[in-house]
Amino acid sequence: MNETMIKTSSKSPADPDGENVPRIGRSMTRMRLMTGRRLIGRLAIQSAAPGLELSHLDVLDAVRRAQPAGEVTVGMIAEMLRIDPSRASRVVAEMVGRNVLRREASQADARRIVVVITPAGQDLLAEIVAQKLAIISEIVSDWPEEDVDRFAALFERFIGGYEAAFLSRDKDTPG
Secondary structure, three states, rough: OOHHHHHHHHHHHOOOOOOHHHHHHHHHEEEHHHOOOOOOHHHHHHHHHHOHHHHHHHHHHHHHHHHHHOOOHHHHHHHHOOHHHHHHHHHHHHHHHHHEEEEEEEEOOOOOOEEEEOOHHHHHHHHHHHHHHHHHHHHHHOOHHHHHHHHHHHHHHHHHHHHHHHHHHHOOOOO
């Protein structure tokens, strides 16, 4: 019976005028508002790096995300965060002063300066992840394991579909 339900439900699209699609929309709005308050970042700053601002965490995260693709420059950070290069440069300078980031000469072109995460920056990133996982664990602590497993799979699938829908409609993304 379960297999029949899965086959049937996977063939019929969700009804936007039904009850569940609007519920998902309302929940997404609530989540966006909570995420917009940057609760996890604020907790990480309180516990691991008093005195930092959320913009510092944004720059640190941009460097983390860009590093696997190669060397990270201030210009790249500014582009990723959609901020003015002078603002990105100021935040990087503040983080260098706090030993969270370091500037060094590019291995590919010694005239270019790149930005690298320091061990203190890695520790801060680890604290942010720990805060996030602690909050998620607290939220699902009274859920049955099967519910957590199913939610994780469905949420991952939803976010993947959300990204795909956005990318297919975003005029700024090369296609």
